[in-house]
Every structure is written in C-alpha cells, then in structure tokens.
Amino acid sequence: MSSWCAAFCCHAGVKTALLDARSEMGSTDILEKETSGSLSNGTSGNVDAARRLARRLYQLDRFKRSDVAKHLGKNNEFSKLVAEEYLKFFDFTGMTLDQSLRYFFKAFSLVGETQERERVLIHFSNRYFYCNPDTIASQDGVHCLTCAMMLLNTDLHGHNIGKKMTCQEFIANLQGVDEGGDFSKDLLKALYNSIKNEKLEWAVDDEEKKKSPSEGTDEKANGTHPKTLSRIGSTTNPFLDIPHDPNAAVYKSGFLARKIHADMDGKKTPRGKRGWKTFYAVLKGTVLYLQKDEYKPEKALSEEDLKNAVSVHHALASQATDYEKKPNVLKLKTADWRVLLFQAQSPEEMQGWINKINCVAAVFSAPPFPAAIGSQKKFSRPLLPATTTKLSQEEQLKSHESKLKQIATELAEHRSYPPDKKVKAKEVDEYKLKDHYLEFEKTRYETYVRVLKEGGVELLNSSGGGPAGLKKSHSSPSLNPDSSPVTAKVKRNVSERKDHRPETPGIKQKVT
Numbered sequence: 007m008s009s010w011c012a013a014f015c016c017h018a019g020v021k022t023a024l025l026d027a028r029s030e031m032g033s034t035d036i037l038e039k040e041t042s043g044s045l046s047n048g049t050s051g052n053v054d055a056a057r058r059l060a061r062r063l064y065q066l067d068r069f070k071r072s073d074v075a076k077h078l079g080k081n082n083e084f085s086k087l088v089a090e091e092y093l094k095f096f097d098f099t100g101m102t103l104d105q106s107l108r109y110f111f112k113a114f115s116l117v118g119e120t121q122e123r124e125r126v127l128i129h130f131s132n133r134y135f136y137c138n139p140d141t142i143a144s145q146d147g148v149h150c151l152t153c154a155m156m157l158l159n160t161d162l163h164g165h166n167i168g169k170k171m172t173c174q175e176f177i178a179n180l181q182g183v184d185e186g187g188d189f190s191k192d193l194l195k196a197l198y199n200s201i202k203n204e205k206l207e208w209a210v211d212d213e214e215k216k217k218s219p220s221e222g223t224d225e226k227a228n229g230t231h232p233k234t235l236s237r238i239g240s241t242t243n244p245f246l247d248i249p250h251d252p253n254a255a256v257y258k259s260g261f262l263a264r265k266i267h268a269d270m271d272g273k274k275t276p277r278g279k280r281g282w283k284t285f286y287a288v289l290k291g292t293v294l295y296l297q298k299d300e301y302k303p304e305k306a307l308s309e310e311d312l313k314n315a316v317s318v319h320h321a322l323a324s325q326a327t328d329y330e331k332k333p334n335v336l337k338l339k340t341a342d343w344r345v346l347l348f349q350a351q352s353p354e355e356m357q358g359w360i361n362k363i364n365c366v367a368a369v370f371s372a373p374p375f376p377a378a379i380g381s382q383k384k385f386s387r388p389l390l391p392a393t394t395t396k397l398s399q400e401e402q403l404k405s406h407e408s409k410l411k412q413i414a415t416e417l418a419e420h421r422s423y424p425p426d427k428k429v430k431a432k433e434v435d436e437y438k439l440k441d442h443y444l445e446f447e448k449t450r451y452e453t454y455v456r457v458l459k460e461g462g463v464e465l466l467n468s469s470g471g472g473p474a475g476l477k478k479s480h481s482s483p484s485l486n487p488d489s490s491p492v493t494a495k496v497k498r499n500v501s502e503r504k505d506h507r508p509e510t511p512g513i514k515q516k517v518t
Contacts, residue, residue, distance in 0.1 A: 053087060060091035064113065070211045074114035078129065079122030089126065093133040103142070103151055104200040106134050111208035120393050127152055147184045154180060155201055163205035173198045254291030257466055258362040260355060262287040264296060267337075268345035282349070285314065289362055292319050292370050292394065294338075316340060320371045320390040322450045323363040325356065336360050339446070341390040362466070368454035369462050370394045373405050387443060403458040410451035417444040 061067075063074050078089040096113075098106040110130055116123055131149035135142065142148050154176070161171045177194045263284045266275045285296035296314040320341040329335050329347060334356040338346045350356035372395040374388040395402055425437045457465065 052084060053091075056084060056087035057091045060088050060095070063088070063092055064095045071113075071209045072115045072117050072211050075116055075118045075123060075126055079118060079125040081121070081125070089129040093129050096133060098134045098137040100138070102196070102200075103134060103148065104155060104197055106130075106137075107152065107155065107206065111206065113209060115210050116208045120391070127156070142189075143185050143187075147189070150180070150183055151189065151197065155197055155206065158198065158201050159206045162202055173202075254293075255466070257289045257366060258359060259286070259288040260359075261285070261351065262296075262359070263332075263349040265347040265349075266344070267347050268343070270342050270344055272343045272345065287348070287359075289318070289359075289366065292366055292392075293317050294363070316344075316346065317392055318363050318367050319392050320374070320450075321363065321367050322446070322453060323360040323367075325360065338363065341392075364453050365457050365462065365465050368406065368457040369399070369402065369466060371454075372396070373409070399458065399462050403455065403462075406451050406454045406458065410448065410455055413444055413447045413451060417441070417448055420444060 059077065063069055063077055074092075077085060078092055079085065096106075096110060098109070101109065107130070116126065128149055131152050132145050134152075135145045135148045142151065158171060158176060173195060176198045177191055180194060181188055183189075261284060263282045265280060265282045267280065269275050286299060288295045288297065294316045295311055296316070297311050316338070317340070318338070321338055323336055323338045326335040326337040326347055329337070332349050334350045334353055336348050336350065336356050336359055338348060340346070348359065350359055372391045372393050374390050395405075397405060420437075420441060425434050
C-alpha cells in the first residue's frame with residue numbers, strides 16, 4: 007500500500023485534487039481575516055446562519071456526532087461557510103499535526119461520501135495551516151501529510167493488508183512533494199511513530215458503541231433488509247472504504263469453488279493457504295460476496311462473509327487457460343492484483359460469471375487517480391478508487407476509450423526503449439513490471455470498452471448469465487447517485503503496494 011500516500015501527495019495527484027475541490031467550493035483560505043459581510047461573497051444573513059449551525063454542530067445541540075460531517079462537506083457555498091465557522095472552534099496553535107487531527111476527530115464522526123469527507127479534511131488542513139503558518143510550508147503540504155497519515159493509519163492498523171509499511175518507506179513515498187522539496191525527516195519520523203503507536207480514531211455516537219462490529223442496524227419494517235450495515239472494525243480512512251449497499255442489485259449468484267492463487271501485488275499465496283473451498287457466490291452491486299450458506303435476502307451478512315467478500319471495481323475476469331487441473335475455471339484479477347481462481351459448474355456458468363463481473367467493473371469503476379510522481383525511479387500503479395463512478399454510461403465509455411488510448415501509447419513508447427543489457431538487474435525488473443502492468447491494463451480497458459459498446463447497463467439488467475429465477479434487490483448502483491451507499495470494510499482492494507512484485511514476463515508463475 008506504500009504508494010497510496012505518494013499518489014495523494016504528488017504534484018499531479020494532490021494539487022489536482024485540491025484544485026478540483028477548490029473549484030467546487032471556492033477559495034478555501036481561512037476567513038477570520040475577512041469581514042463577515044464579505045465572507046466568500048455570502049450575505050451577512052448567510053454568514054449568521056452558518057455560524058448558528060456551526061455552533062449547534064459543535065455543541066451537538068440536537069445533532070448526533072454522525073450528523074456533523076454531512077453538514078461540513080457538501081458541495082455548496084453554505085456548507086463551505088458552515089465548515090469554516092465550525093473549524094474556528096478548534097485552536098491548533100502550537101500543536102503537532104497528528105495531535106491536531108486526533109483533537110479534531112474527538113468532536114465528530116468522519117462519515118459520509120468520500121468526496122464529502124475529503125472536503126472536511128481540506129478544511130481541517132487549512133485551519134491547521136492558519137494556526138501554524140511557520141510549521142509546514144503550505145496548505146497543500148498540510149493536506150498532503152494529513153492524507154498520508156490517514157493512509158498510513160489504514161496500512162498499520164487495518165484488516166487483511168499483509169506487510170506493514172516501514173518508516174523508511176513512509177519517508178521515501180513523500181520525497182519531493184513539499185513544494186518540490188522534501189518534508190523534514192524528523193517530522194515524518196514523528197508522524198509515523200505517532201500513528202504506529204496509537205491508531206487514529208474518531209468519535210462515534212453512543213448507540214453505535216453498543217453494537218457489535220458485525221451487527222446490522224435498523225431492520226426494515228418487513229424484516230427483509232437491514233437499512234445499513236455496521237463497519238467491520240474501525241473505519242480509519244475515507245479513501246479506502248468499499249461501498250456496501252444492502253439494497254444493491256443482485257446480478258448473479260450460484261455455487262463456486264474458490265482458490266486463492268496470489269495475494270496483494272501478485273505475491274504467490276503460501277501453499278498451505280491455496281486450497282479449494284466452496285462458497286455460495288453472490289455478485290451484488292460491485293461486490294462479490296462468498297458465503298458458506300446459500301444466499302437469503304432476509305439474512306444479514308456475517309463478519310466472516312464480509313472478510314471473504316471481494317470488490318470487483320477495476321477487476322478483470324477471464325478463463326484460466328493456464329490452469330489444467332480442473333475444468334470450467336475462471337481467473338479474477340482484482341484492483342490490488344490479487345488473483346483468485348473460481349470453478350463453475352459448467353462452461354456456460356463460467357462464461358456467465360466472466361461476463362457479469364466484467365460488466366459490473368466496466369459500468370461502475372470510477373476513473374483512476376494519477377500514479378505517484380516523485381524523485382524515485384520505482385514504478386507504481388495509479389490509485390484506483392473503490393467508489394462508484396459519477397459518469398453517465400456515455401461518459402464512462404469515453405473515459406475508458408481515452409484511458410485505453412493513453413495506455414496503448416504508453417506501452418508502445420515503453421517498448422521502444424528497452425533497458426540496456428548493461429543496466430542493473432533491479433532496473434530490468436522495473437522495466438518488466440511496468441511492461442506487464444501496461445499490457446494487463448490494455449487488456450482490461452479493451453474489455454471494458456467492448457462491454458459498454460455491447461450495452462453495459464442493459465447487459466447487467468438482462469437475465470443472461472444468471473440462474474433461472476434470479477431476483478434483483480430493491481435498487482442497483484447508480485451511475486449518477488444522489489446519495490452514497492453505506493460503506494463497510496469489505497476485503498480491501500489497494501492497488502499501490504510496492505513491497506511485492508506481480509508476475510512479470512521474466513518470472514511468470516504458472517497457475518497451480
């Protein structure tokens with residue numbers, strides 16, 4: 007996961023994200039220096055209303071902790087005013103960045119849509135810079151470190167993430183991103199040790215504390231579906247939550263045998279953990295749930311079900327032509343380059359699963375963020391957001407076509423400059439890694455483009471590829487959702503870990 011931080015903190019990543027956010031929200035400078043009448047061109051009435059609401063939110067006057075973030079992170083001028091007024095209740099003067107973030111998180115629960123939560127963090131970053139103008143060079147630098155700490159927190163304290171990031175890797179990922187220079191190593195070491203020794207957590211409502219991690223919340227009146235599902239463990243990162251919508255459409259279900267071939271970044275799974283296990287698989291929304299018992303709509307998912315679940319955003323399914331021990335086997339490569347094998351009951355079922363998985367991935371995968379850029383020569387893959395795309399189907403097709411053209415051009419350029427025979431083996435490995443990545447991405451986007459041209463959403467809504475009598479739930483993910491689904495910590499797909507290398511042409515592993 008190590009280059010997640012760099013992806014958000016590079017000039018192409020963080021600055022673009024900040025510019026986009028600021029274009030939506032207007033100037034994000036702290037406004038205490040301005041008169042109330044000129045606050046972001048707002049009227050004094052709007053400012054007064056924002057101050058009243060901010061005070062009520064801070065004092066939790068008829069609001070719950072989980073209500074606060076939604077009022078601070080909306081994409082409109084009034085919400086921006088409320089957030090700025092709310093942040094004035096926090097004085098971070100003389101505090102370190104990690105201390106300030108912990109202090110901030112004691113007041114409310116950072117929940118809501120991913121974009122909303124990042125807007126809240128931008129407001130926090132601006133307030134911290136206002137209180138401590140001489141500590142870090144810029145507001146962008148503060149926000150970069152804030153994102154880096156959030157991502158580090160998930161890496162060190164999250165579930166099912168493999169090898170932990172080291173302090174050296176944390177420092178290396180942030181090289182060259184502080185206005186073109188480097189942050190102080192002493193500062194980065196202090197932040198790393200702070201997060202390592204005590205994970206970041208934010209306040210929750212009293213009623214939430216009483217619930218077990220796997221317990222669903224309110225049941226619908228008819229008892230068929232829980233409205234929401236509590237998170238597995240502590241949700242410590244607004245960027246990594248996998249959308250879990252209990253009312254999403256079920257696109258396909260049936261029994262599948264699963265074999266884990268490769269863990270994150272293509273590192274081959276230890277032999278003792280590679281055995282075949284049979285599950286009842288349910289492709290629901292953008293998540294493939296693997297349950298030990300047959301799917302029942304009225305039954306809430308268990309913690310074990312969520313741990314086995316796999317998000318199919320930015321994934322690619324194909325027939326496992328290099329696996330010869332069993333028939334009807336498909337290979338699923340996820341956004342973080344895990345490789346899972348699934349055996350279906352017939353060739354038709356296998357192809358049906360391939361078609362549905364690729365269709366979900368093509369229709370709902372959001373455009374990737376830029377890859378890390380810095381002083382390092384190491385290749386790193388772009389950040390692949392788990393959130394559902396906001397684009398229409400036509401815009402989604404154009405996005406995939408543009409990405410395919412870019413990847414094809416980059417692959418041709420890459421292969422036109424092969425490494426010299428005299429270069430170090432490490433550089434050759436980096437070349438092969440990038441070549442393998444670009445070739446896979448070209449195949450993935452070719453598949454997505456083909457799927458969308460063949461119908462996309464219409465194919466998902468058709469009965470083809472699904473068992474007879476398969477029923478849809480109440481709603482399906484929307485290409486232009488008005489509100490985000492509840493999020494749960496499903497098997498985390500992180501696409502930016504450098505610790506391991508995926509299969510490359512030079513060291514390709516045969517599926518066994």
